[in-house]
Amino acid sequence: MKxxxxxxxxxxxxxxxxxxxxxxxxxxxxxxGAQIVTVSLRRESGRERAGQDFWRLIRELGVRVxxxxxxxxxxxxxxxxxxxxxxxxxxSWIKLEVIGDHDTLQPDVFGLVEAAGLLARDGxxxxxxxxxxLGVGERLLDAGCKVLMPWGAxxxxxxxxxxxxxxxxxxxxxxxxxxxxxxxxxxxxxxxQAMELGFDGVLLNxxxxxxxxxxxxxxxFRDAIAAGRAAFVADPMEQRDxxxxxxxxxxxAFST
Amino acid sequence: MKVxxxxxxxxxxxxxxxxxxxxxEVLVLERGASVGVASCSRFAGGMLAPWCERESAEDLxxxxxxxxxxxxxxxxxxxxxxxxxxxxxxxxxPDLERFARRTSRGQVVDAGQLAELEPDLAGRFRTGLFxxxxxxxxxxxxxxxxxxxxxxxxxxxxxxxxxxxxDAPGDAVVDCRGSAARDVIPDLRGVKxxxxxxxxxxxxxxxxxxxxxxxxxxxxxxxxxxxxxIGATMIESSERxxxxxxxxxxxxxxxxxxxxxxxxxxxxxxxxxxxxxxxxNLPRLRRNxxxxxxNGLFRHGFLLAPALARMAADVVLDDAFYPEVMHEGHRQRxxx
Numbered sequence: 001m002k003x004x005x006x007x008x009x010x011x012x013x014x015x016x017x018x019x020x021x022x023x024x025x026x027x028x029x030x031x032x033g034a035q036i037v038t039v040s041l042r043r044e045s046g047r048e049r050a051g052q053d054f055w056r057l058i059r060e061l062g063v064r065v066x067x068x069x070x071x072x073x074x075x076x077x078x079x080x081x082x083x084x085x086x087x088x089x090x091x092s093w094i095k096l097e098v099i100g101d102h103d104t105l106q107p108d109v110f111g112l113v114e115a116a117g118l119l120a121r122d123g124x125x126x127x128x129x130x131x132x133x134l135g136v137g138e139r140l141l142d143a144g145c146k147v148l149m150p151w152g153a154x155x156x157x158x159x160x161x162x163x164x165x166x167x168x169x170x171x172x173x174x175x176x177x178x179x180x181x182x183x184x185x186x187x188x189x190x191x192x193q194a195m196e197l198g199f200d201g202v203l204l205n206x207x208x209x210x211x212x213x214x215x216x217x218x219x220x221f222r223d224a225i226a227a228g229r230a231a232f233v234a235d236p237m238e239q240r241d242x243x244x245x246x247x248x249x250x251x252x253a254f255s256t
Numbered sequence: 257m258k259v260x261x262x263x264x265x266x267x268x269x270x271x272x273x274x275x276x277x278x279x280x281e282v283l284v285l286e287r288g289a290s291v292g293v294a295s296c297s298r299f300a301g302g303m304l305a306p307w308c309e310r311e312s313a314e315d316l317x318x319x320x321x322x323x324x325x326x327x328x329x330x331x332x333x334x335x336x337x338x339x340x341x342x343x344x345x346x347x348x349x350p351d352l353e354r355f356a357r358r359t360s361r362g363q364v365v366d367a368g369q370l371a372e373l374e375p376d377l378a379g380r381f382r383t384g385l386f387x388x389x390x391x392x393x394x395x396x397x398x399x400x401x402x403x404x405x406x407x408x409x410x411x412x413x414x415x416x417x418x419x420x421x422x423d424a425p426g427d428a429v430v431d432c433r434g435s436a437a438r439d440v441i442p443d444l445r446g447v448k449x450x451x452x453x454x455x456x457x458x459x460x461x462x463x464x465x466x467x468x469x470x471x472x473x474x475x476x477x478x479x480x481x482x483x484x485x486i487g488a489t490m491i492e493s494s495e496r497x498x499x500x501x502x503x504x505x506x507x508x509x510x511x512x513x514x515x516x517x518x519x520x521x522x523x524x525x526x527x528x529x530x531x532x533x534x535x536x537n538l539p540r541l542r543r544n545x546x547x548x549x550x551n552g553l554f555r556h557g558f559l560l561a562p563a564l565a566r567m568a569a570d571v572v573l574d575d576a577f578y579p580e581v582m583h584e585g586h587r588q589r590x591x592x
Contacts, residue, residue, distance in 0.1 A: 018470075020312050022445075023536035053445030054492035057535060156470065212358060 001200045003147050003178050004093065004125040006064070010035045011195065012225050013066065013180065014218070015205025022057045024214050029061050032218035037063050038095050038203065040070040041085045055088060066127060068095035073108070075115045082119055094119060095127045095149070095182075095203075105155040109136045113143055120144025129182050132166040134173050141177065148174060149182035149203060152194065156206050158186025161193055171198045188217075188224030195228025196236070259572060260285060260426040262419045265295030266395070266557045267550050268432035269402040270565035272411055273331070275430075278569055282411045283426065285419035287436070292399040296434060296529035297557050299451050301477045301487050302398065303464050304328060304391040304559055305340050307361045312473065316538055316580055317556055318360075320563035325391055327562035331405065332398035334480070337391040338463040341365075341373065343384045345513055351468040355385060362387050376459045376515065392464050394479050395558060421547055428572045431549045435494065435532040441542075444551060446494030446530035449487060450503040454511070456521035457482035467510050473555075474510045476518075483524065486511050490555070499528050531555050539564055541571055541581050548572055 001008045014034040019025040029037055039058055058065060067085030072078040075098060082094040098115055100108025107130055116126045120143055128140050132150040140148060150170050153159035161167055162184065171179060181194040182203040191202045202225055211217035257280050261272045264286035276282045288294025306321030329335045342362065344352035356362055362385035371378035373386060403413055421431050421440070431437055438444050461484070466475040472490040479485060489503045504526065511518035534540055534552040539560055542549040550568050553560050570576035577583075 020314070021533075021535065021537035023534075026535070053494055057445070210354075 001178060003127075003200075008035050008201075009033075010222075011201040011229055012191075012221055013038060013182075013201060013203035014208060015203070016040075016058060017070075017205055018209035019214060022054065025209075026057070026061055028208055028214045028218040029063060031215045031222065032208070033222045034218075035063050036066050037061060038066045038068045038205070039085075039089070040068050041081055041088065059089075064093075065089045065091060066093050066095050067091065068129075069097050071099065072097060073099050075111045075118070078111070078115045079118055079122075082115075082124060083122075086124070092123055092125050093127065094124050095129060097129045106151070107131060109133065112136070113139045116140055116145050117143035127180070132163060132170045134170065137170065137174055137177075141174075147178045147180065149180045151183045152181045152190065153184025155183045157184055158207055159184055160186055160190035161197075164193070164197065167194070167199070168197055188220045191221055192224040192228035192231075195225055196231050198232050201225075257281065257428070257573070258283070258426040259428045259430060260419075260424040261430045261432055262286075262421060262424060263295075263432035263434060263436070264288070264291050264399075264403065264413055264415070265432065265434055266297040266300070266399065266561045267434065267553055267564065268430075269399060269406065270327075270561040271430050271432055271550060271568045272406055272413075273402065273409075274565040274569035275572065276406065276409050276411050278573055280569075280573070282406075284406070284411060284413040285417045285424065286413060286415045287418045288415060290415050291403040291413060292396060295399070296449075296531060297395050297399055299449065299488075299527050299529045300395045300557050301451075301464070301475055301485060302393045302395045302558055303340065303475065303477060304335075304393065305387065305464065306559060307359050307387050307390065308340055308342060308466060308473075309556060309559065310359045311355050313556070314536075314538060317560065319580075320539075321556065321559040323563040323566070324559045324561070325389065328391070328393055328398065328558070332393050332401050334397065335391055335393045336463070339386055339388040340390040340392070340464040340466065341370075341384055341386055342466045342468065343370075343377075343381045343514070344468045346382070348468050348470075349383070351470070352383065352385065355468055359385075359387075361389060374461055374463070374465070376461060376517075377465075380515065390464075392477055393558065398558070427546065429547045430568055430572065431547055431551070434551065434553075435496075435530045437532070437549065437551055438494075441549065441551060443534055444532050445492075445535070446496075447533050447554065448489070448491040448493040448495060448528060448530050449555065450489040450491075450499045450507070450526075450528040451485060451487035452504065452507055452523060452527070453479075453483060453485050453525040454518065454521035455482055455524050456484055456518055458517040458520060459515050465514060467514060469510065474507070476511055476514055484511075484518075484521070488555070489528075494530055496530050497528060499526050531557075539581055541568055541578065543571060543582075 012034045013036045069078040069081040098111040153162040180201040185204040306318045464477045477485045533554040539552045
């Protein structure tokens with residue numbers, strides 16, 4: 001997978017929140033094989049530089065950091081958080097979240113497009129967390145995004161791909177754009193399904209962090225994503241309505 | 257033998273007591289003007305809840321924490337052994353099931369049993385978990401009581417001293433400075449916690465009540481006479497003191513969800529401090545020459561201090577070795 005000119009072997013992007021300890025987080029990242037981790041920046045920590053112990057631990061993981069604007073509800077908030085993240089983590093990458101609804105945490109797509117444009121003009125490489133709406137996807141590309149991240153289901157729900165049909169259309173419509181399913185993944189089978197649909201990667205956090213054994217779950221996701229990707233590349237068979245025997249039965253010499 | 261303990265928080269005072277009970281001459285040096293005022297123990301919930309903590313902590317916290325349930329009733333006033341309750345708002349009930357799965361000894365209670373346990377919460381929750389063996393105390397009474405006991409046993413507690421570990425007198429030095437020891441412990445980090453204290457005489461709770469929350473353990477702990485402590489946020493930050501409106505909104509919302517009477521409560525105090533933690537959020541005893549560091553108690557100060565103090569005294573006096581808190585490679589393997 002290639003995003004913003006960076007070639008990656010792993011197709012799993014892992015969030016760093018909600019783990020029982022930084023040690024378990026580090027072990028989970030290693031087990032997952034992820035080469036990108038997302039980090040949420042609380043603005044208060046950024047202002048005071050007081051979160052630096054945790055950020056140092058994140059940097060020591062030796063993977064690429066994708067800071068996010070989690071919890072931002074307005075364009076101004078998201079832009080300010082992105083600018084602070086660029087300074088703290090010394091990266092132009094930003095996972096852009098502009099939350100529109102308090103209960104479902106679904107993206108405010110109008111704010112998202114506006115913030116993406118502002119940030120792209122300011123030199124950011126934006127990874128927008130969006131819905132599966134095709135028109136919004138188009139606007140985000142127009143705004144300068146080179147990657148799109150449609151949701152699987154609302155953040156933290158673990159419900160898997162709520163609308164596989166729409167995600168399939170999204171994949172078909174943006175055939176040449178790196179697409180990452182972000183949010184709503186609860187199980188490795190959900191991640192595998194996204195990969196089988198032809199998505200380039202999967203971003204998740206809670207499914208690993210809140211598992212009873214996060215390290216083992218990270219490994220399970222690594223394997224499921226590899227399996228789903230291999231299945232897509234291998235060009236799976238078509239579904240059919242009637243049975244089709246895998247060995248011919250007509251004229252068999254022996255039958256039981 | 258003479259030992260200097262630096263730091264009169266919960267780790268320092270319990271260690272001093274463990275040493276003096278074994279016949280050692282102990283001097284305690286504390287940078288605060290009096291016992292407890294500069295310690296993060298001051299902002300602790302004071303819950304002795306090893307089984308509940310297992311929801312997000314490792315088994316070691318349960319094993320070591322169980323000692324606290326015997327220890328504190330002997331050493332602090334008004335330890336209340338009435339268990340603890342875990343509740344969830346209806347939309348978070350799946351998280352309560354998860355809480356039950358990850359912990360042990362919690363008994364599922366229905367609305368009727370809840371009403372018997374806490375009559376003021378009657379009709380407000382459909383189900384909950386009751387951890388009957390847990391207890392709680394008031395940290396602001398426990399620490400001075402422990403200090404008074406030490407002084408009765410002949411321990412000098414010198415306050416207002418910014419002691420240097422290297423220059424401290426004694427055959428051995430136990431460094432119990434918590435976050436202040438970050439100058440010599442590079443892998444120690446701060447995890448900020450914010451809390452508030454309210455006066456709400458309209459409702460009466462007899463035990464700590466936790467509300468499951470997706471990001472941090474949220475609890476209301478009854479003190480005496482209508483006083484409640486509401487805590488506590490968990491923020492990866494080493495900044496002491498500053499409390500944000502966002503955190504207060506979250507804590508007050510939770511209290512209000514528990515009982516609307518909290519909306520009428522008087523806010524008595526807002527506070528925050530930093531919990532010292534190692535990367536695995538587990539405590540360590542580290543020995544270097546005559547200095548023993550006792551640190552990384554994280555959010556489990558009152559829970560872990562009795563066991564760690566006992567071990568620290570054994571290390572100082574008998575050269576004992578406790579792999580679970582001293583052999584770092586051992587634990588790294590168990591986590592991986």
